[in-house]
Amino acid sequence: MKQKLPLLILAVFVVGALAVGLVSTFHGTNEPVETDFFAMDTLMGVQVYSRNADADGYAVQTCIGALEKELSVTIETSEIAQLNRDGHAVLTGDVQALLQRTIALSARTGGALDPTMYSIVRLWGFTTGSYRVPDGDEIAAALETVGTAHITLGENGDTALLGGAQIDFGAVAKGYAAQQSADLLAARGVTAAILSLGGNVQTVGSRPDGNDWVIGIRDPADEAQMIGKLSVSGSAAIVTSGGYQRYFEENGVTYQHIMDPATGAPVKSGLSSVTIVAQDGFLADGLSTALYVMGLDKATAFWRDSDDFEAVLITDDGDAYVTEGLAGRYVCADGFTVVTR
Numbered sequence: 001m002k003q004k005l006p007l008l009i010l011a012v013f014v015v016g017a018l019a020v021g022l023v024s025t026f027h028g029t030n031e032p033v034e035t036d037f038f039a040m041d042t043l044m045g046v047q048v049y050s051r052n053a054d055a056d057g058y059a060v061q062t063c064i065g066a067l068e069k070e071l072s073v074t075i076e077t078s079e080i081a082q083l084n085r086d087g088h089a090v091l092t093g094d095v096q097a098l099l100q101r102t103i104a105l106s107a108r109t110g111g112a113l114d115p116t117m118y119s120i121v122r123l124w125g126f127t128t129g130s131y132r133v134p135d136g137d138e139i140a141a142a143l144e145t146v147g148t149a150h151i152t153l154g155e156n157g158d159t160a161l162l163g164g165a166q167i168d169f170g171a172v173a174k175g176y177a178a179q180q181s182a183d184l185l186a187a188r189g190v191t192a193a194i195l196s197l198g199g200n201v202q203t204v205g206s207r208p209d210g211n212d213w214v215i216g217i218r219d220p221a222d223e224a225q226m227i228g229k230l231s232v233s234g235s236a237a238i239v240t241s242g243g244y245q246r247y248f249e250e251n252g253v254t255y256q257h258i259m260d261p262a263t264g265a266p267v268k269s270g271l272s273s274v275t276i277v278a279q280d281g282f283l284a285d286g287l288s289t290a291l292y293v294m295g296l297d298k299a300t301a302f303w304r305d306s307d308d309f310e311a312v313l314i315t316d317d318g319d320a321y322v323t324e325g326l327a328g329r330y331v332c333a334d335g336f337t338v339v340t341r
């Protein structure tokens with residue numbers, strides 16, 4: 001089914017789109033207070049509608065800063081960096097929860113999401129920014145340490161033995177942090193907020209003016225533009241993965257940061273971005289990466305077998321495929337195909 005919308009509507013929302021990827025149409029007197037900060041290698045923004053909005057925004061910044069210290073592979077003292085260095089560790093709190101949940105989601109996605117891709121991600125220089133194209137032997141050697149079968153978790157998930165594997169939470173950490181932040185705001189009594197952590201948007205409660213939250217979806221072919229917009233009511237996670245979010249070029253070839261566990265090279269799945277809408281930030285983040293790896297056919301089949309998320313899939317040609325739960329909530333200028341069950 002193709003749906004066409006007048007160009008005028010496109011013009012209105014593109015002009016209104018904020019740089020952080022949020023589209024704000026709030027006209028009431030209860031203006032949100034925005035807190036911006038840099039964490040997890042990304043510019044983050046939190047808009048809170050509350051009397052203590054400054055303190056609430058600062059609480060989110062503190063929460064994400066603390067999580068980054070535990071979860072970043074590049075912070076030497078982090079629990080995850082120590083695990084990678086020693087090959088074994090006693091795990092606590094967030095690292096324990098995140099590793100267990102990521103291994104489970106890896107199994108559910110048939111290994112499309114794989115937390116042991118770190119050896120490959122590092123080989124291509126995506127961790128340090130020292131980008132390079134590795135040769136086939138290097139990729140083959142690194143691939144030998146890829147796969148969650150290498151990891152042995154203790155009975156309660158409180159210890160891990162890596163068996164040569166290296167772990168990276170790059171595909172899920174921001175979603176996990178966004179969910180923790182949303183839970184924190186709700187616990188502080190906040191009834192309306194929207195967080196934008198790079199490609200991860202998380203809404204808390206409902207807008208005071210009664211309107212839906214509106215989230216712009218970037219055009220993978222031109223990051224400065226929006227290709228569509230999604231409206232969401234209530235609390236939700238809206239997470240986009242795309243090759244355009246991090247890449248390098250060498251000899252006229254573009255190499256992007258989402259890796260195919262089958263080849264150890266950047267994924268060429270025919271998709272240029274995947275946006276997931278789900279109730280949980282971790283789930284939305286993990287699935288956005290996994291469905292990007294799967295490509296359109298496998299991703300839509302996976303959606304048909306699931307009941308806990310909806311998706312907007314943009315192909316390399318710029319065509320949009322929208323799962324039916326979002327069909328009435330997605331707006332774009334060029335029309336889209338509704339994916340049905």
Ligand code: AMP
Nearest residue numbers: 112113114117170171241257258259289
């Ligand atoms: P995202 O932006 O959420 O899609 O996550 C992409 C990041 O996750 C990359 O920058 C890598 O750090 C890591 N990564 C790349 N490929 C994979 C994969 N197939 N499974 C899990 N993590 C990956």
Ligand code: MG
Nearest residue numbers: 171285286289
């Ligand atoms: Mg992700």
